[in-house]
């Protein structure tokens with residue numbers, strides 16, 4: 001029997017054959033930088049400087065930045081202040097649901113190094129150990145001018161392709177997961193399959209899998225369908241159970 | 245009409261609708277910005293948003309029903325555009341007529357309901373339930389208005405309706421002959437566009453944009469495209485029924501943009517009604533005004 005050689009086309013190889021590919025890449029990068037939907041996860045006190053940045057005084061919309069309400073629709077995740085450990089879990093869940101390319105902005109000194117909550121037992125000190133932060137805006141709290149300046153910096157970095165934190169999360173997932181496990185315990189898991197996504201989109205690197213992802217696979221429990229409870233005539237009924 | 249010209253029109257009409265729709269979205273956002281004393285987004289912002297959404301690296305689908313739902317939502321409007329006569333292009337408008345158009349304009353909502361159903365997000369389901377309820381609410385005055393106009397002109401053919409109005413000059417316009425129906429039509433328009441007093445199914449602060457809650461990347465991009473078509477369709481339909489269609493492109497565009505600007509301006513001045521309030525209001529005032537207008541027309 002003769003072996004049949006089936007060429008496997010990876011997306012990297014495909015990109016090179018199209019003569020206009022670089023033009024398209026440039027266009028998409030430009031549009032990405034000019035249209036940023038942000039999800040503001042207002043954790044700490046820094047959130048108070050966002051309303052002036054969005055409303056008539058500073059008007060972020062003229063830069064193409066507008067607020068969105070769900071992680072699926074958003075491009076930027078704004079973390080505006082200290083994150084307690086419980087909040088950090090939610091932030092990571094949110095981050096993993098966003099569609100790539102996605103960017104994280106840490107506003108406030110508390111996200112950089114713990115700020116004035118340095119001695120607190122309940123806050124995560126450095127955000128970029130758990131999530132790939134593309135940009136920090138330091139200050140306690142940064143003024144709207146500083147926020148806008150930061151946004152402009154991020155626009156430049158997206159335009160030039162430097163803002164690739166999201167790729168880093170796929171490539172070095174083991175390291176990020178290790179830090180997360182250190183904080184949340186060995187049985188920490190999220191619904192998103194980061195390793196699967198990384199291999200599907202050709203973003204897996206040498207650091208995607210390692211000892212921490214093996215630990216994750218050992219402890220992983222399959223996701224159970226959500227059960228809804230609702231009250232009918234005084235008795236609590238459980239939907240999804242069989243009634244005979 | 246030769247088949248080539250017809251095919252060309254069928255391709256051109258949705259394209260024109262999309263481009264005009266992009267500018268309508270821009271106008272919507274600029275009006276909002278002006279009323280809030282902001283600068284507003286740059287000229288090409290709606291296009292940047294759509295290109296960016298289609299250029300996303302990860303595209304999260306929730307199953308094939310989700311994909312088909314979006315295709316139906318956009319496709320329904322693409323079909324509607326070919327039934328709407330614009331200056332110089334009739335497409336298949338004189339074969340379809342008003343009744344087909346009203347049917348076709350319901351397809352996007354149903355497609356969205358199918359697609360969102362598979363996302364299995366409770367906010368999405370609530371949003372869709374509200375969207376269909378809203379459709380029930382505004383369709384009653386809308387159908388009364390469409391029936392009244394068709395009765396008055398004695399035809400359901402949009403091309404003929406426009407021709408009769410243009411033959412009579414400005415005084416022959418539907419809005420002059422049937423002012424009450426035109427007012428009821430404005431109410432229905434506001435509901436159809438889902439703008440603020442009736443924005444029950446988007447409600448970002450309450451149910452996280454309802455049907456759009458699980459949409460990302462190209463799916464959200466598809467909905468953005470749908471919004472362009474939606475604004476255009478509603479505006480052109482109103483202009484065709486009441487403002488004499490378009491003699492030429494300049495007047496046509498001026499009329500369409502002016503019509504669409506009304507609901508948008510109203511939208512930014514009002515908060516949101518509850519679902520049952522919207523139904524009560526829709527079935528009371530516009531229906532009453534519409535029936536009165538109908539009585540005058542049939543008299």
Ligand code: SF4
Pocket residue numbers: 044045046080081082107108109110111115116139140141
């Ligand atoms: S840096 Fe200052 S303003 Fe910001 S969260 Fe920390 S304490 Fe609050």
